[in-house]
Amino acid sequence: MTTKNEPGKTYLMQGNEAIVRGALEGGVHFASSYPGSPSSQVLGMLGHIAEDQGFRAEWSTNETTALQSCMGASFANGRAICIVKQNGLLFHGDTIHCGALGGVKGGLVIVSSDDPDSHSSTNEFDSRHMAVSANIPMLEPASVQETKDMIPYAFELSEELEQMVLVRVTTRICHGRGSVTLGEIPEKRPFTPIGLWDRMVGINWLHGFLLEKLERAREAFEVSPFNHYTGKEDADKLIITGGTGMKYVQEALEEYGADGEVGVLSLGCLWPLPEKLILKHLSKASKVLVVEEVDPFLEEHISAIAGKARLNVEIQGRADLIPPIGELNPEVVFKAVREYLGVEPKCCGEGCPAMEGVNIPARELTFCAGCPHRASFFILKQALRQEGHKGVVMGDIGCYTMAGQRAGQYGYHFMSCMGSGISAAEGLGQLTNYGFDQPVVSLCGDSTFFHSVVPGLINAKMNEANILHIVLDNSATAMTGFQPHPGTGQTAMGFDTEKISITALCESLGCRVWRADPFDVENTKNLICELIGMKGLKVLILEQPCATLAAKTREKKKVWVDTDICRGSNCGCDGYCSRVWGCPGNIWDFEKNCAAIDEVVCVGCGACASICPSGAIKVEGGDA
Amino acid sequence: MMTNVVICGIGGQGNILASGLMGSALVEMGYKVAVGETYGASQRGGSVMSHLRVSDDVERGVLIPHGKADVVVAFEPVEALRILRVYGNPETKVIYDTRPAYPLGVLIGEDEYPSLEDIDAEIKARSSISYPLPATEMAVEAGNAKVANILMMGALAALDEMPLGPDDFFKVLEQNFHGKALELNKDVFMVGYRHIKEGGVK
Ligand code: SF4
């Protein structure tokens, strides 16, 4: 991402980069975030440029602390930006409501990235409802250029209204690239001292002011440059879009030769809705199609506007022409536009020429080559099986969420939101005092531990839980791209900070703590069996750095299969390593009918050597 | 003019980086470019694809409609087929790395990986022309398996559909790489470029 002050120059930029550039052009003083896809790269990029550009960027322990820190910076008239994903926005629900009541001084912008189709999420929650509930203004860009332009606009608006502003983006914006023409990077504005009687207090007597601010936002939105109308004036057929919908709709209308006859109102200002602008077009139309990401948000609010104005207009969208779940894409939008217009499909070429094809295998996600989670879940499954335990495993959110699939031996029974595993386990474990007869194990990663497991652990300790809690400590927020967290000793701006030790923290609460290495398969398995048999709260920390991180710092061991020893599917193990272990580096040589190591993929962790019952996999050299 | 290219492979092969560099080179030349990326969380062996859309007048949405790819560049044979079936049409050109990467289901023995002959036959039948090329091997020979992605960009640039030449791509390489890495990237780009210009190995 360029930090050059060269207004007018055009670059290809990713949406996430555009958020960074927008913050810079908006004169940002303070930025904070907890990583979450699809916007997890934003703060890392801000961290890289923060020192040079004279602002503060930091990874927060969780999204709530991130937003609260921004509120502090705003109090001194600093401009602050908080970047989260949809779950993060929900996580700071209380903060956003109380914060909105109290208002802001310096511009405060929250960017929330939604993940329709849940490409890298467990859900496709729609952030937009939060703006309605908290009574704050909300914007959504339709292109990468608008993403960049919207951030400085949101800062200005936030200061004018003395209210935080939400910018909703989606995966296709964050991970899409488009041309962006740069604007100017301003000088940083000085802070304003906080006077004896200055206040930022969220209290109910401000409720009326809160609503007044919203009305002022509506007036600004009536004339905002982020709402566009294209196509025929006074069109009888009107398509209303938000976010990514606009470009799909334009392409679909061109495809069916209808771009002259239909009006397209693309809204960038989503809450409060610019009612006059909408009514101006809505009152001329008899048939409306609404195209938006995930929930029928615009559809329902526009229906309400039409109803109040007693318009006789048919409004379609997620309720009928577009599936009620999932992401917008050209197929969904082309089909909806076709049905809306009543035209026949063209031969799209898909599956053309129609023919039988060979069977192609699915490519399911798995842990990276050398990932310690593969070993951890392998061991856990073995331990549970070996002891004949009917153990119940309560999972959490992180890379290890994938353990629910084959990659992790279908490793857990329960998974919900960040930090939920340990507390759900606590509740379940209590039932063992009342006749429930299954051992309870909960899991979390190191980043999740700091994010929201700590209160659960304290709760488990106070209530004398009967569980084994395992921390999969891979020294990274690996899922989202290795952002620092309190246990890594690093910060977003590259400075060192004192590491917080998970072991010491647990011990300080009076927990019994064990530590083990998941690559030491046999010993760790025995330890887990022992701990499962023990009463009370036990904490086991499985320490082994994330493979991708380790590959960067460690010298690679040479790993190979001794084909004299491995007789593959003839040796009785029936290809045990490939069949059960499933590391992408540990492949099968179909010609020789024995195991092999793919040198390009293998990171040389050596773990597969310890699971081969014949000792056919050899390891040599490298660091331990 | 409008060219739609799908660049696909599996996580960790660098196809997102490659499509970003290609897109930047085209923006520098004044084209309107949109790039869409589809991948799961982080980099873990799933299918990954980028959509590169180049036009001289409008910036399109970041996704290519089904059946509308002019070119498919695949870093893996089965991925070439998977994408071609959905995004291809009889006019589509295909460039693919012939080195298979076995999915988990194949390693475990539940699924079967089709023979390279069968894959090649179906790709041929579904496209106007196809270029199988041992890109990873060629990259290893040149010095590093990781630069296979740049080699593939060289091969892509050699097609008439792409309005750029080696010098245009080198400009962007020079902004992103230095020293030995820059030289290596330029070298493998030319290996891919020449391979296609000379008609490829059928
Ligand atoms: S040593 Fe074995 S387990 Fe480790 S990365 Fe290589 S193949 Fe995978």
Ligand code: SF4
């Ligand atoms: S390497 Fe070991 S586990 Fe794998 S197939 Fe050969 S003998 Fe069996």
